[in-house]
Amino acid sequence: MVKRLRVDPIAEAKRQWLAHGWDAAADGMTTVISLVRAQQLAFARIDAALRPLDLTFARFELLRMLAFTREGRIPLASAVARLxxxxxxxxxxxxxxxxxxxxxxxxxxxxxxAALLVLTDAGRARVDEATTALNAVxxxxxxxxxxxxxxxRIIARFRRNAGDFADPAPQPPPL
Incomplete structure (x- = not known):
């Protein structure tokens, strides 16, 4: 459970940024710190859901990715790239x-x-159970x-502008 604070520390940080004359960076700082805090809160809930299954989110992601493949197997290099x-x-x-x-x-x-990673039957059962727990979150x-x-939508635009991914090419390709 998260301890509820009486004052929003991010709002206070913005107040301090403005008081120090860093007006041009205040909104950006507030955005970054808000994203970081939101991630912390989300991961706290995820960790609580996965802890009884002896999984971390990183282990869940790898298992879920394997479970999504047709045969439950993937080259290790492909797993690195996808994750x-x-x-x-x-x-x-x-x-x-x-x-x-x-x-x-x-x-x-x-x-x-190269090596292949292969999902075992026990792994498939565990990731299915974990997915049910996370879907509740x-x-x-x-x-x-x-x-x-x-x-x-907003975060995707930020990620795209930061070079994280490119929009798909139009289909069919232009002549």
Whole structure:
């Protein structure tokens, strides 16, 4: 449970920014700090939902990604690219999941240097249970109607402008 503060520390930080003459940066600072705090609050709820299943969000993401594949397997390099985290982090996550019997590594059938990650039956059962727990969190975030879509739209625009992704090419390609 989050301890409710009597004063919004982000509003106070903005007041201080303005008092120090940093007006041009005050809204940006407030936006960044608000996003960081929102992430902390969201992760606290996610962690509480996953803790009984002995999963972190990173382990859940890897399991869910494997479960979404047709055969429950993916090359390790593809997992690194899709999760957008450092290879060392993915390797650490895979080691923990393998130790728990939720995934296994197999040699890649055509590339002797690569490994495949394979979802086990126990891993599929655990990720399905975790997804149910997280869907309860996702279904009631506390936003008003339409706020979630608007927030995602705004953040997507920020991400696109920051170079995180490109809009898809028009289909069919122009002549």
């Amino acid at each position: 957008q985290v450092h290879a060392t982090s993915v390797t650490s996550t895979v080691e923990r999941l393998a130790r728990d019997g939720l995934v296994r590594r197999e040699p890649h059938p055509t590339d002797g240097r 996702f279904a009631d975030l506390g936003f008003d109607d339409g706020d979630e879509r608007e927030l995602v």
